Amino acid sequence: MPPRTDAPARRLRTEVWIVLGLSLGQSGVYAVVNIIARLTAEAPLRQQTTALNPSRSPRPYLDLTYQLLNIGFALVPVALALFLLSEPGRRATSRIGLTFSRPWRDLAVGVGLAALIGVPGLGVYALGRALGITVEVQAATLDQYWWTVPVLILAALKNALLEEVIAAGYLIERLEQLGWRPASVVAASSLLRGSYHLYQGIGPGLANVAMGVVFAEYYRRRRRTMPLVLAHTLIDVVAFVGYSLLPESVLRTLGLT
Known part of the structure; x- marks a missing residue:
């Protein structure tokens, strides 16, 4: 466990609430409200849908502009978290292992984690749809333009950086500085991650x-977010790009549409 800083605990707690309130914590609150609204709607969850990467304008280049702006501004809390974690003589990226110092090992771990999480995740989604506790998730509803696939890849990278830097690196570092026990740290990080996915249903x-x-236990033991970012990006790229490229009949067979 890293040593405590000289900053008062109250200041650190306030900082954590501010960062979460500007990023994943805010998303979590909205998702909780969303799932309550879905559960109390007339239509059951199995008949409801949600789109992860919707089109934002019928005009292609205006749509592209909105997509890029959304990705860019979503990364501002990541920059804030890294700024707050930085210390004299030590960059935040080094502190949380968001570096390219061991690319092949990180890539191998990332691919392994992606397979460990992604394959069972598809099964959990299918099971959730069968049980009626998961909405129909449309991973990408963008029209097919020359920029569609690059934007979906950027969206996957954005999700990975936002979630792994804040939910894993930043939050775990700060909670440990506040003296939280390892089990409580892992629980807080994982419950936060689950909360902002509730808009997809109880299963997701x-x-x-x-x-x-x-992911939290890996970071707690290894102090590296780069493999987590790679794994998360790979999972989302397969979901987003695969969804946009697969024929409707295949998607229907997989229960994705």
């Missing part, structure tokens, strides 16, 4: 809690 929320436990 629980699946992401499980993913959060694996």
Whole structure:
């Protein structure tokens, strides 16, 4: 466990609430409200849908502009978290292992984690749809333009950086500085991750809690977010780009549409 800083605990707690309130914590609150609204709607969850990467304008280049702005501004809390974690003589990226110092090892771990999480995740989604506790998730509803696939890849990278830097690196570092026990740290990180996925239904929320436990424990032991970012990016790229490229009949067979 890293040594405590000289900053008062109250200041650190306030900082954590501010960072979460500007990023994943805010998303979590909205997702909780969203799942309550879905559960109390007339239509059951199995008949409801959600789109992860919707089109934002019928005009192609205006749509592209909105997509890029959304990605760029979503990364501002990441920059804030890294700024707050930085110390004299030590960059925050080095502190949380967001570096390219061991690319092949990180890539191998990332691919392994992606397979460990991604394959069972698809099964959990299918099971959730069958049980009626998961909405129909449309991973990408963008029209097919020359920029569609690059934007989906950037969106996957954005999600990975936002979630792994804040939910894993930043939050775990700060909670440990506040003296939290390892089990409590892992629980907080994983429950946060599950909360902001509840808009997809109860199934994805629980699946992401499980993913959060694996990722949080890995970070707690290894102090590296780069493999987590690679794994998360790979999972989302397969979901987003695969969804946009697969024929409708295949998507229907997989229960994705």
